[in-house]
Amino acid sequence: MTLSIGLVAHDRRKREMADWLETHKAQFIGTRIFATGTTGRVLQERFADLDIVALKSGPFGGDQQLGSMIAHRELQAMFFFTDPMTPQPHDVDVRALIRLANMYEVPIACNRSTADLLISNPNFEKICEQYRDHSPEQAFADYTNRKV
Numbered sequence: 001m002t003l004s005i006g007l008v009a010h011d012r013r014k015r016e017m018a019d020w021l022e023t024h025k026a027q028f029i030g031t032r033i034f035a036t037g038t039t040g041r042v043l044q045e046r047f048a049d050l051d052i053v054a055l056k057s058g059p060f061g062g063d064q065q066l067g068s069m070i071a072h073r074e075l076q077a078m079f080f081f082t083d084p085m086t087p088q089p090h091d092v093d094v095r096a097l098i099r100l101a102n103m104y105e106v107p108i109a110c111n112r113s114t115a116d117l118l119i120s121n122p123n124f125e126k127i128c129e130q131y132r133d134h135s136p137e138q139a140f141a142d143y144t145n146r147k148v
Helices: 009-021 037-046 062-069 091-103 110-118 124-130
Strands: 004-007 032-035 051-056 076-083
Touching: 004 009, 004 037, 009 037, 009 110, 032 037, 032 062, 032 091, 037 051, 051 076, 062 091, 076 091, 076 110, 110 124
Parallel strands: 004 032, 004 076, 032 051
Antiparallel strands: none
């Protein structure tokens, strides 16, 4: 089954994301890439031969689109190059997206060194696939069945 991978980069990290993708381009052949607005456009211009779908810009709902894909088990990994030095007006959306990735066991890398570790793992595809059917509802049964 084809892997679907999310790529997101804050403004000051977009060039770094594109350079990183260039380094690891071979690992992305045959995958479907979903990227938020401007990141998607930058990557589409540079990598016309890759399957890249540009969603809405992050502040205008792109983060939520990726979050929905995670909740519907349509995204198996995410690389999100965040800029920790610049305040983001949609920080709550960013945190919600990272929270969903954690809840659904979607591998996520938020900086280049972690992204390098994740993508270079010989078991990357296997790791992504093994959690495809993970259900946080099962993991949090006690929480959902608690008495209020």
